[in-house]
Amino acid sequence: MLDNRLKAVADFVPAGAKVADIGTDHAYLAMYLYQQDQSRQVIAGDKNAGPCEAARKTLGEADLQEIISVRQGDGLAVVQPREADTVCIAGMGGKLIADILEAGPEVLAGLKYAILQPQNAFAELRGWLYDHDWHIAKESLAKSEGRIYQILLAVPGKAPKPDDMELLLGPVLMAERPKLFSEHVANNIAMVQRVLQGLQKSRQDVAGKKQVLEERIARLKELL
Numbered sequence: 001m002l003d004n005r006l007k008a009v010a011d012f013v014p015a016g017a018k019v020a021d022i023g024t025d026h027a028y029l030a031m032y033l034y035q036q037d038q039s040r041q042v043i044a045g046d047k048n049a050g051p052c053e054a055a056r057k058t059l060g061e062a063d064l065q066e067i068i069s070v071r072q073g074d075g076l077a078v079v080q081p082r083e084a085d086t087v088c089i090a091g092m093g094g095k096l097i098a099d100i101l102e103a104g105p106e107v108l109a110g111l112k113y114a115i116l117q118p119q120n121a122f123a124e125l126r127g128w129l130y131d132h133d134w135h136i137a138k139e140s141l142a143k144s145e146g147r148i149y150q151i152l153l154a155v156p157g158k159a160p161k162p163d164d165m166e167l168l169l170g171p172v173l174m175a176e177r178p179k180l181f182s183e184h185v186a187n188n189i190a191m192v193q194r195v196l197q198g199l200q201k202s203r204q205d206v207a208g209k210k211q212v213l214e215e216r217i218a219r220l221k222e223l224l
C-alpha cells in the first residue's frame, strides 16, 4: 500500500529506531515504520492541522493512535532533544528540508540519521548537509507513477564536500550507478535544457550562463 517512494524512505530507517516523520501528512510512512518493526518508537509531526487530522484518522483506523503520537508543530519543534535518533523528511522542497534541519540544532545534535526525500533543490540540500558537518552515507532512487525520486541517508560527521555535479546528481548515486541512474541523468539533462531554452528567449547578455549550461549538458551526457 505504500508507494515505492515512501517505501524507499522506510528502507533506510534502522531497526529499533526512535524515529520522527516530519511532515507526515496521512501518517502512511509513520504507520508502515511501526508495522514493519514494532520495536521502533514513532512520532508523526506536521505543521498543519488538516494533515494532523488525516494522520489521526489513519492511525485510529489501524488502532495505533495510542502507539504513534501525532504532534502538530513546525519541523523538529515537535521533538524533544534526544527523543528521536532518526528523522524522515519526505515530499518537501530541498530548501524547506534544509530550513527545518537548521531550525532545530538541539534535536539535530541528538540524531544518528536523517532520511531525506527532497522534491527539488537537490544540490542545495546536499550542500547544506556538507556545510553543516553532515554527509551522505547512502542514496537510492525510486520510481513512482513515472517519476524518479532521490532518497538520501545523511549522517553526522565532517566529510569533503562533493563537487557540483555530485551535489546535483548525488555522490553515492554517481559512484554506484543504480538501475534508475540513466533515467535520473536524462531527467537532469532535460531540466538543464529547459533552463537553457528559457535563457535563449532572454534579451539580456546571457552568453556566459549559456556556456555554463551547455558544458553541464555535455558532462551529463557523458554519464548516460
Ligand SMILES: C[S@@+](CC[C@H](N)C(=O)[O-])C[C@H]1O[C@@H](n2cnc3c(N)ncnc32)[C@H](O)[C@@H]1O
Pocket (backbone or CB within 6 Å): 006, 022, 023, 024, 025, 026, 045, 046, 047, 048, 051, 073, 074, 075, 076, 089, 090, 091, 092, 100
Ligand atoms: C507534500 S506533503 C508530504 C507528505 C509525506 N511526507 C510524503 O512524503 O508523502 C508535505 C507535508 O509537510 C507538511 N509541512 C510543510 N512544512 C512543514 C514544516 N515546516 N514542519 C512540519 N510539516 C510541514 C505539510 O503540512 C504537508 O502535510
